[in-house]
Every structure is written in C-alpha cells, then in structure tokens.
Amino acid sequence: MQIEIALERWPMRAPFHIAGKSxxxxxxxxxxxxxxxxxxxxxxxxxxxTNDTADRIVAQLEQVRAHADRLDREAVQTLLPAGGARNALDCALWELEAAQSGKSVWQLAGLSSVRPLKTVFTIGIDAPDAMAASARAMTHAPAIKLKLAGDGVDADRVRAVRAARPDAWLAVDANRGFDRAGFVDILPVFHEVGIALIEQPLAIGREQDMRGIDRRIPLAADESVQDIDDLAPLVGLFDIVNIKLDKCGGLTHALRMEADARKLGFQVMVGNMTGTSWSQAPGFVLGQRCDYVDLDGPTFLASDRSPAVRYADGYIFCPDTIWGRGAA
Structure with a gap:
C-alpha cells in the first residue's frame, strides 16, 4: 500500500469568529x-x-508509513490516537475498501440508502445588527446556529437575529464562552426568543457545573465529548452529543460512538471542524443516523473541491461520486 500525505491551505470567504478564536x-x-x-x-x-495541528497530523501520519504492509481500518484504531491523523487515514481506507469491493461507503456502513439531510448554517460572532443582517440574507437556511461570546452582548445578538428571522429554527453555540452564572442569567432570554438547542455553554472540565441547570432547551456537548470514553460521564448533564470525525478519529469510531451514545440515552449530532467536501462526505454517512446535522463547513471557504457537496433549501446532499465510491 502506498500512502501520500499533503498539507493544504484553504482561505475563508471572510474571517470567522467564535468564542476565543478567529x-x-x-x-x-x-x-x-x-x-x-x-x-x-x-x-x-x-x-x-487540543493542539491537533496540521504539522502534528502530518508527523503522526508519517510514522504510520512503516506499517503500510498491514494497514486496515482496525489496525488504524490502535496505531493512531483519536484526532485528525486517524480521521484522514481511516476515511481514506473506507474509500479504498469501497473501490475494492465495488460498493459505496454508505453500503459498507450498513445503510440501505442515503437521503439529503437538513443541516444548520452557522453565523459567527459579530455585532447584533451584523448577525441579524446575515440571518436575513440566509434565505436558503431554515435552521441557523449562532455563535455566542459570553461577553454581555449575547442577549442583544439572539434578539436581533430572532427579529430578523422569526421563521427560523435557532440554536446557539457558546464554544465554552460562559461561566455557570452567566449561562443561568441568559437562559431566560433563550426561552424568550425560542432557542431550540444550546451547544457547549461551559468550559471543558466544568461539566459538573451543568448539574441542576434548566434543561427544557436541550443541551449539546461538543468540546466536552471527544470520543467514546467521554460519553458515560456526561449522562444526566447533557441531552445531545456532537460527534465530529476530527475529534473521535474517523468514521469507524464515529459509527461505534453513535451506537454507544444511543445506548446511554443521548441524541446525536454530527458536526464538522470546517473542511472541504471531503470532510463533509464521511460526516454525511454518519449523519444518516443522527438527530441533528451541522455540515456547513465548505460554506465558510472561498472555494471548495470539484465536484462538491450540494446545498439546497436548507439541505446537504453528498453523492458518492464526490467521496465514498472509491476509484480505480
């Protein structure tokens, strides 16, 4: 088996801001x-x-070259830790297996068919009027997720967006931006404007601070859940877990993680760490088994791969001609 590794830079259409990071x-x-x-x-x-940088990913992948003669998806689960390197290699091996078998990845994953998925479209942190304008312009998006900062302006942000889009399903994502007191203070505003989902309000390590908090609006764990081992400690604290292939280390682990999450009583979201259509395509396979879908990564980029995933009327569709059929 031959392994080729490349590092690419894909500019954003515009700077994208979340709590603590641009x-x-x-x-x-x-x-x-x-x-x-x-x-x-x-x-x-x-x-x-987690400091899972491109350089670190490349270095981990280079170390795997020595094992190329016995490489398959199961071996990769032990050769590499959860993270981007295992994700990229695992997904490449899924597509290789598809090419060799004459099947699509979704068939190998046990699905009888695939369907377009309703996805959220995300608005980064900005001034309330600017976020409202972005929401108003998103005529293609019936479901919108708002990034929040925990900076005292968030109430104005969500009220402005709700006024601009009274029709939209709205979620908020704080990316660890709140402390417990600030989160409790803003919860009535979320109820007031009809927020449907709240993602990762508190910092990693502060999960127990969620205990006793009003959960009439479902709470989703993102940064607090990386892989299967993080699921059990979150029971009773969150309602939803956000599985991202870059976090858990690929489609193989993600599918197992979804099954374990269900057994523990969680609903499941599939998310992304941005990326081109090659990142969204394996997520699209997982998304067939998820309750919530957040696969809008390429919409932030100035360009995408060709062919690319299709977005229409709030849905994403990823034919296996983009990724997942394999090639000879």
Whole structure:
C-alpha cells in the first residue's frame, strides 16, 4: 500500500469568529492510499483546542508509513490516537475498501440508502445588527446556529437575529464562552426568543457545573465529548452529543460512538471542524443516523473541491461520486 500525505491551505470567504478564536483559513491535511489500481482519500482539519495541528497530523501520519504492509481500518484504531491523523487515514481506507469491493461507503456502513439531510448554517460572532443582517440574507437556511461570546452582548445578538428571522429554527453555540452564572442569567432570554438547542455553554472540565441547570432547551456537548470514553460521564448533564470525525478519529469510531451514545440515552449530532467536501462526505454517512446535522463547513471557504457537496433549501446532499465510491 502506498500512502501520500499533503498539507493544504484553504482561505475563508471572510474571517470567522467564535468564542476565543478567529479563523482566516483552514489548514487541511489530505491522505491518499493506493493499493494496486484502487485508491481512497481522506481529509483532516484537526482540533485547534487540543493542539491537533496540521504539522502534528502530518508527523503522526508519517510514522504510520512503516506499517503500510498491514494497514486496515482496525489496525488504524490502535496505531493512531483519536484526532485528525486517524480521521484522514481511516476515511481514506473506507474509500479504498469501497473501490475494492465495488460498493459505496454508505453500503459498507450498513445503510440501505442515503437521503439529503437538513443541516444548520452557522453565523459567527459579530455585532447584533451584523448577525441579524446575515440571518436575513440566509434565505436558503431554515435552521441557523449562532455563535455566542459570553461577553454581555449575547442577549442583544439572539434578539436581533430572532427579529430578523422569526421563521427560523435557532440554536446557539457558546464554544465554552460562559461561566455557570452567566449561562443561568441568559437562559431566560433563550426561552424568550425560542432557542431550540444550546451547544457547549461551559468550559471543558466544568461539566459538573451543568448539574441542576434548566434543561427544557436541550443541551449539546461538543468540546466536552471527544470520543467514546467521554460519553458515560456526561449522562444526566447533557441531552445531545456532537460527534465530529476530527475529534473521535474517523468514521469507524464515529459509527461505534453513535451506537454507544444511543445506548446511554443521548441524541446525536454530527458536526464538522470546517473542511472541504471531503470532510463533509464521511460526516454525511454518519449523519444518516443522527438527530441533528451541522455540515456547513465548505460554506465558510472561498472555494471548495470539484465536484462538491450540494446545498439546497436548507439541505446537504453528498453523492458518492464526490467521496465514498472509491476509484480505480
């Protein structure tokens, strides 16, 4: 088996702001594996808050070259830790297996078919009027997620967006921006404007502070849940877990994680760390089994791969001609 690794930079359409972080481009690592006449491709964006950088991903992947003679998806689960390197290689091996078998990845994953998925479209942190204008312009988006900062302006932000889009399903994502007191203070505003989902209000390590908080609006864990091992401690604190392939280390682990999350009583969201269509495509397979879908990453980029995922009327559709059928 041959393994090719590349580092790419994909500029954003405009700077994207979340609590404590701004992005002007996406640093992406791609992996292509070939065996005989067949190939598979994968992509990783990494996880910025765990220092899972592009350089680190490349270094981890280079170490795997020595094991290329016995490489398969199960071996990768032990050769690499959860994170971007394992994600990119795991997804490449899924597509390689699809090419070799003559099936699509979604068939290999046990699905009988795939359907377009309703996805949220995200608005980054900005002034209330600017976020309202963005929401008003999103005529294609029946479901919108607002990034919040925990800076005292968030109530104005959500009220402005709700006034601009009284029709929209609205979620908020604080990316760890609140402390407990600030979150409790703003909860009545979320009820007032009809927020439907709240994602990651508190910092990693402060999960127990969620105990006793009003959960009439479902609470989703993102940064607090990286892989399967993080699920059980969150029971009774969150209602939803956000599975991202860059966090958990690929589609193989993600599918197992979704099944375990269900057994523990969680609903499941599929998310993304931005990325091109090659990142969204494996997420699209997982998304067929999820309650909530957040696969809007390419909409933040100045360009995407060709062919690219399709967005229409609030839905994402990813044909396996983009990724997942494999190529000879």
């Amino acid at each position: 992005f002007v481009d996406a640093q992406i690592v791609t992996v292509e594996v070939t065996e005989g006449t067949h190939r598979g491709r994968g992509e990783a964006c990494g996880v910025y808050y």
